[in-house]
Amino acid sequence: MRKYDRNAVFNIVLKAVLFSAVFALVFCLLSLAAGLNALLSAVISAAAGLLAVLMFSFLLRYTAFYFSYYSFVSAFLFKDRQGKVFCPCCGKHFERFRDERYYADVRRFNPDMFSRERQDVICDFCRSAPRHRIIAEWAERNLELLRSSKILYFAPELSMMLWFRRHGIRVETADLFDKRADLKLDITALDLPDGSRDIVFCNHVLEHVSDYELALSELHRIIRKGGMLIISFPIDPELDEVREDTIGSVQERIRLFGQHDHLRVFGKDSREILARAGFETDTIDIAGLPDEILPVTGPADYDTNTIFCCIRE
Numbered sequence: 001m002r003k004y005d006r007n008a009v010f011n012i013v014l015k016a017v018l019f020s021a022v023f024a025l026v027f028c029l030l031s032l033a034a035g036l037n038a039l040l041s042a043v044i045s046a047a048a049g050l051l052a053v054l055m056f057s058f059l060l061r062y063t064a065f066y067f068s069y070y071s072f073v074s075a076f077l078f079k080d081r082q083g084k085v086f087c088p089c090c091g092k093h094f095e096r097f098r099d100e101r102y103y104a105d106v107r108r109f110n111p112d113m114f115s116r117e118r119q120d121v122i123c124d125f126c127r128s129a130p131r132h133r134i135i136a137e138w139a140e141r142n143l144e145l146l147r148s149s150k151i152l153y154f155a156p157e158l159s160m161m162l163w164f165r166r167h168g169i170r171v172e173t174a175d176l177f178d179k180r181a182d183l184k185l186d187i188t189a190l191d192l193p194d195g196s197r198d199i200v201f202c203n204h205v206l207e208h209v210s211d212y213e214l215a216l217s218e219l220h221r222i223i224r225k226g227g228m229l230i231i232s233f234p235i236d237p238e239l240d241e242v243r244e245d246t247i248g249s250v251q252e253r254i255r256l257f258g259q260h261d262h263l264r265v266f267g268k269d270s271r272e273i274l275a276r277a278g279f280e281t282d283t284i285d286i287a288g289l290p291d292e293i294l295p296v297t298g299p300a301d302y303d304t305n306t307i308f309c310c311i312r313e
């Protein structure tokens with residue numbers, strides 16, 4: 001519990017207790033009126049109320065993606081608190097971001113590739129990583145552009161979807177496997193017209209697809225000339241060029257690329273790869289970003305906080 005934001009958890013528990021107390025009182029009075037065992041009824045209804053609120057509150061964090069009630073319910077359950085760090089995705093302050101040790105699962109990850117000190121990585125509410133907070137901060141500064149653009153978001157990420165929802169910006173989402181997405185699309189064979197989108201977001205997708213060059217050429221095709229691609233992927237700053245999976249075993253992928261379903265890691269040639277695909281490439285400048293959103297890089301060593309902001313030539 002130490003690494004969680006105590007205020008946020010305390011807030012939920014307090015509300016759950018208050019709610020269940022009211023619940024119990026009402027049922028106690030109703031039972032008295034009906035001539036039943038009031039004490040037993042109060043205990044059962046208090047327990048049921050407590051459980052219901054706790055389940056609903058914690059579930060809400062992971063279901064916010066689906067439901068538009070996020071904004072008003074979460075505003076009640078998760079009031080913004082003062083704190084040292086700030087998540088621009090969900091708009092909340094915390095004492096710290098959290099260290100989430102999902103990478104300890106060696107069947108899926110290589111913990112050696114998560115070697116940095118990481119007390120402050122994941123947002124306690126929306127689970128944003130540093131890279132999401134960089135994109136959200138960039139988005140805050142480009143509100144008018146985003147409001148007037150036709151946006152397609154590949155493999156939508158909860159934290160950024162919350163940002164879009166909070167700002168009332170409509171985005172079309174696409175994924176090959178995730179049924180929640182608006183469009184079921186294979187990024188290497190997009191069933192979309194040429195030049196039909198103004199901005200495409202595509203974060204941490206290219207390391208999963210069989211042919212990343214084909215994916216980039218498809219992205220180039222569907223973005224209008226002068227349109228924008230916001231893209232990121234794992235980068236090993238020591239590598240001269242992209243390193244591909246040549247063996248195809250899960251163990252080897254985990255060892256080389258850190259995660260069971262990563263087929264490659266990119267290297268110093270990332271810009272050239274994007275340029276070859278027809279993009280004028282720049283990166284989001286993180287030097288000027290506030291410390292409160294970005295205490296560290298990570299979570300993996302290959303998460304270098306490099307977000308490419310490309311113009312389609």
Ligand SMILES: [Zn+2]
Pocket residue numbers: 087088089090091092123124125126127128159
């Ligand atoms: Zn957040």
